[in-house]
Amino acid sequence: MVGLCNLRHLSLALVSAALLAFQIVLLQSLATSQWHHFASFVISIALLGFGAAGTILTLTRNWMVARQGPLLPLLLCASAVALAGVMRLTQGLLGGFDSLLLFVVPGEMLRLAAVAFLLMLPFFFGALAIGLIFTVETERIGSYYFANMFGSGLGSILGLVGLSLLLPQSLPPFCALLALAAGAVLMPGTGRSVRSVMLCGLILVAASLFLPAQLHLSQYKDLSRTLDLPEATIVAHRPAAAGQVHIVASPVLRSAAGVSLNWSGPMPRTKAVFINGDMVGSLPPLPAINNPRDASTFALPYAVRTPHSVLVLNAGTGVDVAQALGQNVGTVVAVEPHRPLTETLRRNAPESFGRLLTDIRVTWQETASRTWLARDRQSYDLIILPGIGGFGGNAGLFALREQPLLTREAMRRIWEKLTPQGMLTITAWVDYPVRNPVRLLASLVETLVDEGVAKPTDHIAAVRSWGTITVCLKRTPYTSGELDNIRAFATRWAFDPALLPDLRPEERQVYNRLQDESLFVLFDAIINDEREALYRDYAFRVWPVSDDQPFFSQFLRWGRLTTMAELYGKHTTPFLELGMLVAGLAALVLTILAVLLIILPLVRLPREGRHGWETLFYFGGLGIGYMWTELALIHRFIFYLGQPVYAAALVVGVLLAGSATGSALTGRFTELRPWRWAAVVAGTLVLYALLLTSLLQATLPLPLPGRVTLAVLILLPAAVVMGMPFPLGLRLLNRVRSAEVPWAWGINGCLSVVGAAVATLIAVEVGYSLLLILAAGAYLVSVAVRFRGEE
Amino acid sequence: MRRVCDLPCKVLFLLLCFALLPLDCALAEDDRSAERKTMVAEQIVARGVKDPATLAAMRAVPRHKFVPLVQTFFAYDDRPLPIGHGQTISQPFIVAYMTEIIHPGPGKKILEGGTGSGYQAAILAATGAEVYTIEIIPGLAESASKKLQQLGYDKVRTKVADGYYGWAEHAPFDAIIVTAATEFVPPPLIEQLKDAGLMIIPVG
Numbered sequence: 001m002v003g004l005c006n007l008r009h010l011s012l013a014l015v016s017a018a019l020l021a022f023q024i025v026l027l028q029s030l031a032t033s034q035w036h037h038f039a040s041f042v043i044s045i046a047l048l049g050f051g052a053a054g055t056i057l058t059l060t061r062n063w064m065v066a067r068q069g070p071l072l073p074l075l076l077c078a079s080a081v082a083l084a085g086v087m088r089l090t091q092g093l094l095g096g097f098d099s100l101l102l103f104v105v106p107g108e109m110l111r112l113a114a115v116a117f118l119l120m121l122p123f124f125f126g127a128l129a130i131g132l133i134f135t136v137e138t139e140r141i142g143s144y145y146f147a148n149m150f151g152s153g154l155g156s157i158l159g160l161v162g163l164s165l166l167l168p169q170s171l172p173p174f175c176a177l178l179a180l181a182a183g184a185v186l187m188p189g190t191g192r193s194v195r196s197v198m199l200c201g202l203i204l205v206a207a208s209l210f211l212p213a214q215l216h217l218s219q220y221k222d223l224s225r226t227l228d229l230p231e232a233t234i235v236a237h238r239p240a241a242a243g244q245v246h247i248v249a250s251p252v253l254r255s256a257a258g259v260s261l262n263w264s265g266p267m268p269r270t271k272a273v274f275i276n277g278d279m280v281g282s283l284p285p286l287p288a289i290n291n292p293r294d295a296s297t298f299a300l301p302y303a304v305r306t307p308h309s310v311l312v313l314n315a316g317t318g319v320d321v322a323q324a325l326g327q328n329v330g331t332v333v334a335v336e337p338h339r340p341l342t343e344t345l346r347r348n349a350p351e352s353f354g355r356l357l358t359d360i361r362v363t364w365q366e367t368a369s370r371t372w373l374a375r376d377r378q379s380y381d382l383i384i385l386p387g388i389g390g391f392g393g394n395a396g397l398f399a400l401r402e403q404p405l406l407t408r409e410a411m412r413r414i415w416e417k418l419t420p421q422g423m424l425t426i427t428a429w430v431d432y433p434v435r436n437p438v439r440l441l442a443s444l445v446e447t448l449v450d451e452g453v454a455k456p457t458d459h460i461a462a463v464r465s466w467g468t469i470t471v472c473l474k475r476t477p478y479t480s481g482e483l484d485n486i487r488a489f490a491t492r493w494a495f496d497p498a499l500l501p502d503l504r505p506e507e508r509q510v511y512n513r514l515q516d517e518s519l520f521v522l523f524d525a526i527i528n529d530e531r532e533a534l535y536r537d538y539a540f541r542v543w544p545v546s547d548d549q550p551f552f553s554q555f556l557r558w559g560r561l562t563t564m565a566e567l568y569g570k571h572t573t574p575f576l577e578l579g580m581l582v583a584g585l586a587a588l589v590l591t592i593l594a595v596l597l598i599i600l601p602l603v604r605l606p607r608e609g610r611h612g613w614e615t616l617f618y619f620g621g622l623g624i625g626y627m628w629t630e631l632a633l634i635h636r637f638i639f640y641l642g643q644p645v646y647a648a649a650l651v652v653g654v655l656l657a658g659s660a661t662g663s664a665l666t667g668r669f670t671e672l673r674p675w676r677w678a679a680v681v682a683g684t685l686v687l688y689a690l691l692l693t694s695l696l697q698a699t700l701p702l703p704l705p706g707r708v709t710l711a712v713l714i715l716l717p718a719a720v721v722m723g724m725p726f727p728l729g730l731r732l733l734n735r736v737r738s739a740e741v742p743w744a745w746g747i748n749g750c751l752s753v754v755g756a757a758v759a760t761l762i763a764v765e766v767g768y769s770l771l772l773i774l775a776a777g778a779y780l781v782s783v784a785v786r787f788r789g790e791e
Numbered sequence: 792m793r794r795v796c797d798l799p800c801k802v803l804f805l806l807l808c809f810a811l812l813p814l815d816c817a818l819a820e821d822d823r824s825a826e827r828k829t830m831v832a833e834q835i836v837a838r839g840v841k842d843p844a845t846l847a848a849m850r851a852v853p854r855h856k857f858v859p860l861v862q863t864f865f866a867y868d869d870r871p872l873p874i875g876h877g878q879t880i881s882q883p884f885i886v887a888y889m890t891e892i893i894h895p896g897p898g899k900k901i902l903e904g905g906t907g908s909g910y911q912a913a914i915l916a917a918t919g920a921e922v923y924t925i926e927i928i929p930g931l932a933e934s935a936s937k938k939l940q941q942l943g944y945d946k947v948r949t950k951v952a953d954g955y956y957g958w959a960e961h962a963p964f965d966a967i968i969v970t971a972a973t974e975f976v977p978p979p980l981i982e983q984l985k986d987a988g989l990m991i992i993p994v995g
Contacts, residue, residue: 100873101873104870105862105873218877219876221877225876225877228876228877228928229927230927251953252953252955256974256975259976261981261990265978267975267977292975429994430994466976466994467992467994515888
């Protein structure tokens with residue numbers, strides 16, 4: 001019996017590792033084939049599988065418990081086969097779904113639901129096995145919960161390692177092997193039929209190893225569109241946990257973003273560079289070639305004065321570094337956190353990118369830009385931020401992408417780092433309806449106001465081409481000589497000044513006419529101190545963003561959807577804010593699936609007494625509270641650790657390990673009062689909400705190992721107590737109404753699905769601090785519940 | 792047991808009906824001029840487009856023939872529609888707006904960069920203008936060329952090529968319409984524009 005227990009622990013750890021590794025693989029697969037707004041979608045899908053499994057357990061508990069011996073390996077085998085096959089099914093048989101078509105193609109919602117259902121299957125079968133073990137081992141739930149959490153933590157590490165070595169679509173078969181091994185360790189003592197099924201499973205998994213699925217990229221991904229060009233080929237490809245890198249060559253690819261209509265020089269051919277299928281730039285031109293970027297609005301700061309020291313944040317492919325060197329600056333510090341990107345470019349583009357790394361004027365820093373800003377003590381004559389938006393109307397697509405360099409806090413830090421004559425420059429693609437340039441200007445003006453600058457307009461200059469607008473914020477007011485330089489630069493390249501301290505209205509549209517005057521009306525409102533009215537009345541959110549809500553590209557105001565529909569057409573409106581609306585639709589689909597698969601069957605279930613609501617509120621509160629906490633903490637630590645993937649791995653890993661420890665500790669508790677621990681969790685979360693941001697900002701300059709250590713120390717106490725209310729509640733429920741144990745497990749899963757699906761949408765509206773407070777509120781709901789008969 | 796078996800059949804039937812709905816609509820709609828008139832009145836005139844030649848062209852050209860079969864039902868909706876290869880056919884208002892600005896008509900020579908579905912070229916041709924259109928993606932170019940021929944816009948000159956170089960043999964042009972997303976305007980296009988010629992580019 002002891003041996004069986006140990007094997008079950010091992011099996012539980014293996015299948016948990018398989019499912020979590022698959023979850024991480026799925027995150028990157030969907031980020032590559034679709035967009036990053038499917039991150040919470042993946043978490044919800046996993047939880048949906050767990051919730052649906054809880055329901056099935058509830059309905060078939062006695063039958064399953066009686067057949068647990070053969071059932072457990074069979075369920076794990078089914079999970080393994082699903083792990084090996086669902087990627088192929090969703091990418092192949094269904095032709096993939098395309099989130100951009102959700103609003104225009106009939107049936108695309110059904111396809112999304114079908115994809116969600118299929119992707120749920122490995123989690124469903126795996127969770128059935130996990131739940132069955134939990135059900136029959138309730139009194140030793142602590143140690144099994146520990147094995148579950150330990151395996152999950154291991155799985156997150158394996159997933160990250162796998163993504164660093166292999167393509168995401170190649171990894172599901174390896175996850176399947178883990179799940180199959182979980183089933184194999186439980187095979188002793190089972191019959192011949194079970195062994196035959198396991199053998200079939202092994203054959204299918206082995207076949208999938210040699211025939212991995214192909215990722216079906218959305219036709220609207222930058223990479224898909226680029227590969228459609230004549231003779232386009234992928235010349236370099238590197239898997240990476242932080243996002244896989246592609247370099248594409250085609251004879252028709254040229255680099256000249258926003259170049260002047262007066263430019264008569266050559267447009268150098270280039271190669272395009274992508275991370276997870278999204279274009280991040282092109283290779284910098286060779287030094288011998290005239291750089292068309294010098295004839296774009298990006299060159300505005302060099303027209304004002306030649307800086308000596310330049311800081312390039314999120315340097316990417318190095319085009320801004322190359323331009324700075326071409327302008328004969330003294331030194332350049334380039335900060336780029338994506339190490340695999342830098343490494344791939346160094347190897348594959350030694351003449352264009354590689355020279356930047358070897359130039360003695362350039363220092364290349366592989367760290368997150370916010371970390372560098374916090375740590376670095378130098379001042380700069382010019383600080384260059386990465387461009388905002390893109391050509392081709394994709395502004396709304398990145399609504400849920402966090403941009404910590406564009407928050408008020410970041411702007412203030414950048415302002416502090418400017419020399420007396422120093423400038424901050426940033427370029428936005430002009431969008432319509434106008435959003436990006438308006439929020440950018442509002443952020444800069446509010447920064448100046450915060451810094452006590454009496455007349456912000458004396459410090460801001462902007463010029464506009466047909467497609468881009470570049471803004472330069474100067475530490476000291478522009479001199480008349482500098483303004484003459486700007487006007488001469490604009491005239492030479494047929495640009496129009498958009499903002500100057502002494503700008504005349506007739507100067508604004510000499511060369512490049514816009515469809516209407518809205519850009520200028522909005523700009524005037526910002527510089528004329530009518531910002532509050534603008535923030536209140538404009539159809540879009542254009543006020544500056546903060547570290548607590550760092551969604552610079554999120555402009556949607558749910559309450560103004562009707563106004564937007566009247567202004568731009570009801571069918572066009574979705575294209576303006578696709579990111580948010582797609583995430584909203586995905587959340588809706590998952591909520592419907594969760595209700596159908598988890599809640600609905602349970603409503604008709606006979607209960608012991610009429611106290612099902614107690615289980616609903618207690619375990620539902622825990623589910624929502626846990627997921628909101630997890631997602632809020634992941635996002636807070638993205639800012640701290642610099643890379644989403646590090647933050648996700650660290651937070652999930654610490655929460656799982658801590659919760660596992662907490663649950664293991666509960667095995668020794670003789671007094672079962674779970675609400676006390678739920679109250680402790682709620683109190684801890686309130687403390688986090690109040691103190692975490694300041695603590696993280698104060699310690700941001702620490703080196704990465706120091707930040708990781710501190711992060712673990714910060715997270716661990718909450719993680720340990722967060723692991724206690726669930727197993728304690730289960731044990732208590734088992735004593736008073738044992739038939740509701742699987743139901744409790746299911747309802748926890750269902751509300752975790754909904755919680756994860758809506759967490760980011762809530763954070764966009766209220767910020768991460770308030771999301772933590774809401775999570776504490778969810779735990780307080782559990783605090784308020786008492787199970788009848790528990791005394 | 793029988794009831795359990797019925798359920799997947801019903802679901803399959805419903806899914807089939809849903810999938811075939813657009814096909815059915817496409818077959819049933821040969822002439823949709825009434826929808827075009829409504830489209831022009833509600834989406835285009837209401838937003839300020841007044842040029843008679845543009846409005847006449849928008850009423851005449853069968854937009855539903857330029858969209859994929861699955862989209863024909865939605866052809867006159869106030870929105871862009873996907874046409875494959877990551878491209879879209881622009882919202883009707885945008886097509887009309889861009890057309891009105893360059894004042895096409897008989898005797899005007901117009902170059903379009905990015906044929907896409909061929910709809911914009913057909914609208915320009917319907918005003919009597921001489922239209923040259925270039926598409927870089929062969930699949931789109933072939934499909935658009937075939938549709939233009941079938942619908943009688945056979946004077947539209949099409950070419951599968953890199954739009955960067957324009958169409959020097961037929962330059963100069965009175966106007967150039969750039970309908971493809973681009974991060975720069977190629978110098979050869981500027982050179983192929985007549986003095987006082989107009990170029991229109993969608994941004995955002």
